[in-house]
Amino acid sequence: xxxxxxxxxxxxxxxxxxxxxxxxxxxxxxxxxxxxxxxxxxxxxxxxxxxxxxxxxxxxxxxxxxxxxxxxxxxxxxxxxxxxxxxxxxxxxxxxxxxxxxxxxxxxxxxxxxxxxxxxxxxxxxxxxxxxxxxxxxxxxxxxxxxxxxxxxxxxxxxxxxxxxxxxxxxxxxxxxxxxxxxxxxxxxxxxxxxxxxxxxxxxxxxxxxxxxxxxxxxxxxxxxxxxxxxxxxxxxxxxxxxxxxxxxxxxxxxxxxxxxxxxxxxxxxxxxxxxxxxxxxxxxxxxxxxxxxxxxxxxxxxxxxxxxxxxxxxxxxxxxxxxxxxxxxxxxxxxxxxxxxxxxxxxxxxxxxxxxxxxxxxxxxxxxxxxxxxxxxxxxxxxxxxxxxxxxxxxxxxxxxxxxxxxxxxxxxxxxxxxxxxxxxxxxxxxxxxxxxxxxxxxxxxxxxxxxxxxxxxxxxxxxxxxxxxxxxxxxxxxxxxxxxxxxxxxxxxxxxxxxxxxxxxxxxxxxxxxxxxxxxxxxxxxxxxxxxxxxxxxxxxxxxxxxxxxxxxxxxxxxxxxxxxxxxxxxxxxxxxxxxxxxxxxxxxxxxxxxxxxxxxxxxxxxxxxxxxxxxxxxxxxxxxxxxxxxxxxxxxxxxxxxxxxxxxxxxxxxxxxxxxxxxxxxxxxxxxxxxxxxxxxxxxxxxxxxxxxxxxxxxxxxxxxxxxxxxxxxxxxxxxxxxxxxxxxxxxxxxxxxxxxxxxxxxxxxxxxxxxxxxxxxxxxxxxxxxxxx
Numbered sequence: 001x002x003x004x005x006x007x008x009x010x011x012x013x014x015x016x017x018x019x020x021x022x023x024x025x026x027x028x029x030x031x032x033x034x035x036x037x038x039x040x041x042x043x044x045x046x047x048x049x050x051x052x053x054x055x056x057x058x059x060x061x062x063x064x065x066x067x068x069x070x071x072x073x074x075x076x077x078x079x080x081x082x083x084x085x086x087x088x089x090x091x092x093x094x095x096x097x098x099x100x101x102x103x104x105x106x107x108x109x110x111x112x113x114x115x116x117x118x119x120x121x122x123x124x125x126x127x128x129x130x131x132x133x134x135x136x137x138x139x140x141x142x143x144x145x146x147x148x149x150x151x152x153x154x155x156x157x158x159x160x161x162x163x164x165x166x167x168x169x170x171x172x173x174x175x176x177x178x179x180x181x182x183x184x185x186x187x188x189x190x191x192x193x194x195x196x197x198x199x200x201x202x203x204x205x206x207x208x209x210x211x212x213x214x215x216x217x218x219x220x221x222x223x224x225x226x227x228x229x230x231x232x233x234x235x236x237x238x239x240x241x242x243x244x245x246x247x248x249x250x251x252x253x254x255x256x257x258x259x260x261x262x263x264x265x266x267x268x269x270x271x272x273x274x275x276x277x278x279x280x281x282x283x284x285x286x287x288x289x290x291x292x293x294x295x296x297x298x299x300x301x302x303x304x305x306x307x308x309x310x311x312x313x314x315x316x317x318x319x320x321x322x323x324x325x326x327x328x329x330x331x332x333x334x335x336x337x338x339x340x341x342x343x344x345x346x347x348x349x350x351x352x353x354x355x356x357x358x359x360x361x362x363x364x365x366x367x368x369x370x371x372x373x374x375x376x377x378x379x380x381x382x383x384x385x386x387x388x389x390x391x392x393x394x395x396x397x398x399x400x401x402x403x404x405x406x407x408x409x410x411x412x413x414x415x416x417x418x419x420x421x422x423x424x425x426x427x428x429x430x431x432x433x434x435x436x437x438x439x440x441x442x443x444x445x446x447x448x449x450x451x452x453x454x455x456x457x458x459x460x461x462x463x464x465x466x467x468x469x470x471x472x473x474x475x476x477x478x479x480x481x482x483x484x485x486x487x488x489x490x491x492x493x494x495x496x497x498x499x500x501x502x503x504x505x506x507x508x509x510x511x512x513x514x515x516x517x518x519x520x521x522x523x524x525x526x527x528x529x530x531x532x533x534x535x536x537x538x539x540x541x542x543x544x545x546x547x548x549x550x551x552x553x554x555x556x557x558x559x560x561x562x563x564x565x566x567x568x569x570x571x572x573x574x575x576x577x578x579x580x581x582x583x584x585x586x587x588x589x590x591x592x593x594x595x596x597x598x599x600x601x602x603x604x605x606x607x608x609x610x611x612x613x614x615x616x617x618x619x620x621x622x623x624x625x626x627x628x629x630x631x632x633x634x635x636x637x638x639x640x641x642x643x644x645x646x647x648x649x650x651x652x653x654x655x656x657x658x659x660x661x662x663x664x665x666x667x668x669x670x671x672x673x674x675x676x677x678x679x680x681x682x683x684x685x686x687x688x689x690x691x692x693x694x695x696x697x698x699x700x701x702x703x704x705x706x707x708x709x710x711x712x713x714x715x716x717x718x719x720x721x722x723x724x725x726x727x728x729x730x731x732x733x734x735x736x737x738x739x740x741x742x743x744x745x746x747x748x749x750x751x752x753x754x755x756x757x758x759x760x761x762x763x764x765x766x767x768x769x770x771x772x773x774x775x776x777x
Contacts, residue, residue, distance in 0.1 A: 011035070027485035034494015035472065041501015042465045043324035045508065092225025098232045103223055106293040108239045110173075111216055113286025114180045116243015117187065117279040118209030121202070122146050123244065123364075124252050124272070126343050128190070131271040132198060142198065146206045153179070153210025161215060171301035172222065173294040176215045180287040183208035184280050191276030193269030222305050223297065230378045234434060241368070243282070249359055251278050320458065320508035326440040328501075329392075333433060349410045356419060363423040367402075367430030374434040395435025402429025458511035465503045472500065554687030560694045565685055568755040570701045573678055575748025576642050578705015579649065579741040580671030583664070584608050585706065586714050586734070590652070593733040594660060604660065608668045615641075615672025623677060633763035634684065638677045639752035645670035646745040653738030655731030684767050685759065705744075713740050 015032055018024075024032070098104045121128075122143070129139035161175040186204030189197050217233045224232050252275040260266040346352070346360070374391060381390045405425040408414045417425070479485075485493070560566045583590075584605070591601035623637040648666030651659050678698060686694050714737040722728040 025484050027487050027490040030487065030490030031485050031493030033497075034490065034492070035497035035500075037494060038472075038497020038500030038502075040328050041498055042504040043326075043328055043508075044321075044501065044505025045324070045465070045503030092227030093232070094228045095231045095235055098224045098228075099235070101224075103293060103296060104232075104236070106289055106296070107216065107219060107223075108236050110176060110180065110286045110290040110293065111212065111236055112239035112243035113282045113289065114176075114183055114212045115209060115216075115240040116247055117282050117286075118183060118205050118212070119240060119244045120247040120252060120279065121187070121190070121205050121276075122209075123248055123343075124256075125202070127256065127266075128272050129198060131266055131268060132193070133267065134198065142202055146202060149203050149206030150210035150213070153207035153212075154214035155210075156207070157211030157214045158218065161218070165301065165306065169302040169306055171294050171298040171305075172215060172219050173290055173297060176212060176219070177287060177290040177294055179208040179211040179215070180283055180290050184283040184287060187276045187280035187283055191273045191280065193273060222301070230374070234374060237434075241363075245359075247279060247282065251275050253359075320512045321505075324504045324508045329436050329440055333436060345410060346406075349412075350416060350422065352419075359419070360423055360426050363427040364430040367427035368433045374437075374439075377435070378439060391435045391439045395432040397432075398428055398435070399432030402426065402432070405429075458507050461507040465500065465507070468500070472496065555694070557694055557697055560686045561697070563686075565755060565758060566694075566698070568751055568758070569678065569681060569685075570698050572638060572642070572748050572752045572755065573674065573698055574701035574705035575744045575751065576638075576645060576674045577671060577678075577702040578709055579744050579748075580645065580667055580674070581702060581706040582709040582714060582741065583649070583652070583667050584671075585710050586718075587664070589718065589728075590734055591660060593728055593730060594655070595729070596660065604664055608664060611665055611668030612672035612675070615669035615674075616676040617672075618669070619673030619676045620680070623680070627763065627768060631764040631768050633756050633760040633767075634677060634681050635752055635756040635759060638674065638681070639749055639756055641670040641673040641677070642745050642749040642752050646742050646749060649738045649742035649745055653735045653742065655735065684763070709741060709744065713737055 093101075125143050125146070126139055129142060134142075157175055157179060161172045164170040164174065165172055182204055186201045186208065189204065190201035216236060217229070220233045220236060221229050252272065255275045256266055256271055257264075259271050352360070374395070377394070378391050402425055406422070406429060409417050409422065409425065555563070587605050587608070588601055591604060596604075619637055619641060623634045626632040626637065627634055644666055648663045648670065651666065652663035682694055682698060714734070717737045718728060718733055721733050
């Protein structure tokens with residue numbers, strides 16, 4: 001499901017960028033729409049298969065309480081976290097109990113500062129772009145891409161916070177702290193006004209805004225419980241429109257109108273500079289508040305939430321179908337972020353000034369986040385009357401009523417409504433979102449508690465479907481750039497998209513049937529680490545003192561840098577990734593020197609990313625197979641990749657017809673393989689506790705090698721060949737350079753081979769044993 005969502009987001013991002021560059025004919029637009037529908041059908045297929053598996057595998061559920069009894073949970077928490085966090089140990093608080101806790105208001109204030117400033121940004125995107133002389137097409141592209149950055153923020157924050165919680169025991173509010181810090185930087189960038197600031201700033205703010213939306217309901221459920229989560233979640237979400245109102249109307253709108261004067265329009269960096277510095281300060285205030293929440297809950301997360309993850313109950317009804325449905329629903333809710341696209345029409349048709357327009361937009365934000373009613377309705381409809389579909393029906397009816405009323409006012413079918421009435425229309429139109437979001441969030445939290453999926457095949461099937469769909473979209477995009485599709489081709493593409501979107505339902509159905517037909521028992525056996533009695537001594541006897549260092553379970557950066565293997569891996573990265581990146585950095589001049597036109601060169605650059613992807617995927621899969629089935633150390637695949645990269649550089653330097661296509665395929669795949677292997681090998685040799693630091697320290701070798709090879713080798717030789725003409729044509733322009741790159745890659749091959757021989761016994765006796773034990777958990 002996750003991969004399907006990511007590929008769908010990537011597809012939409014590519015389409016938006018292409019539409020900003022190219023003019024799509026009608027048949028191409030229809031084809032894109034059909035492909036989109038096919039994508040949207042995939043979650044239902046996956047959910048259907050998962051639902052079938054669950055129905056075919058009855059689960060053995062234990063009904064005894066997991067966490068909260070007087071002898072097991074409450075007292076330890078009191079002793080560990082003190083009186084200020086005793087409130088956290090209550091299983092499920094209602095709204096009044098939650099509002100009586102400090103953590104509720106800390107979370108409320110963090111959302112007010114972060115999401116309020118983020119939504120104020122998107123609401124003023126049109127006027128912001130206009131003040132910086134962006135045309136309508138670019139502004140609409142920025143607004144459309146906001147939803148993509150929002151998605152990546154939601155997905156990334158959830159994934160990263162899960163990993164940090166499971167592996168490190170770090171409280172989830174820490175990721176909220178990081179998001180608010182990055183949002184502060186994004187607001188400062190937007191306020192600075194340098195060239196391209198709006199692109200960079202909106203990416204940061206959009207990702208962080210999505211991250212906060214992902215983290216807030218999860219943190220709410222973990223601190224206050226899920227019984228009344230719908231009500232508590234929507235009560236906290238009211239901070240969003242409150243912060244947006246203050247920042248959009250009192251800050252941005254007021255300052256903009258003051259700068260515009262009597263012209264009702266403002267051009268220049270000064271129009272929004274002060275406003276976004278204020279937004280940066282507000283985000284920083286949210287950063288401080290979130291940091292406070294993190295310190296208040298960090299022990300609670302380690303001692304209660306993490307234990308709850310290990311022993312949580314599972315719920316198996318038709319959760320896979322619900323998951324597929326949630327994916328489809330969320331895919332159709334992006335219109336809430338398109339306000340900046342239609343706000344100029346709304347402003348012109350209703351003769352609004354900027355402050356009035358921002359006031360209307362605030363009611364959109366109030367409506368989209370004021371979900372107390374939907375939370376209460378969901379609780380009543382699902383638990384008391386068992387009809388949760390009522391939430392969707394009422395939400396859809398409300399959304400249609402609000403947007404239809406606004407459309408009637410804009411096109412002039414009804415007289416121009418007064419501002420309060422238009423605000424009401426906007427509120428009703430946006431409020432429908434809370435009904436769908438409440439259902440999706442609460443249902444998913446209840447259906448998929450931690451560690452509730454033993455059979456990963458449905459998720460793998462979703463991943464495969466996503467890859468196929470991404471490939472299909474890539475082909476369609478390339479074809480649309482070359483050909484003009486007739487109407488029948490658009491219709492065919494639409495039907496293919498529908499078939500893709502139907503696959504998740506099939507996967508979900510099969511998964512549901514399988515789970516219901518096979519009883520599953522959740523186990524949580526702990527894995528013993530590498531210790532003196534079990535792992536260290538065999539290594540000492542087998543490989544001698546030079547590899548004893550490998551048995552240190554989790555090295556820090558200084559310990560890793562004191563090992564010979566660190567510098568071997570560093571040198572391999574410098575030679576391999578450095579020469580690979582030097583190749584792509586000089587692709588334009590390389591193609592020009594060999595007589596390739598701009599279109600062919602751009603195609604090679606674009607295809608590099610595809611070869612990079614296949615290298616990453618293939619190297620990871622191949623190295624896993626060789627390690628599990630043969631016990632071969634993973635650096636062997638790295639050595640093979642560097643050997644193939646050497647051949648690729650030699651092919652590029654040779655200058656025969658088509659050499660650039662063949663050579664860049666080899667170098668691109670091998671470059672991606674090295675990116676996949678390096679962090680994996682680093683984690684296996686040095687441990688995962690300090691992997692982030694060690695991995696990034698080794699990754700410094702990439703730009704270091706690129707700098708040396710691009711500037712001192714390729715650049716120097718090219719300038720020498722070009723002489724005073726500043727351009728060079730012919731094979732000789734890069735021949736010597738790529739012979740040097742081939743030699744460097746060969747050096748990396750020899751270093752990787754050395755690393756392989758140094759670690760082969762360690763991999764066979766320690767890493768492979770850990771892998772087998774983890775698979776048997």
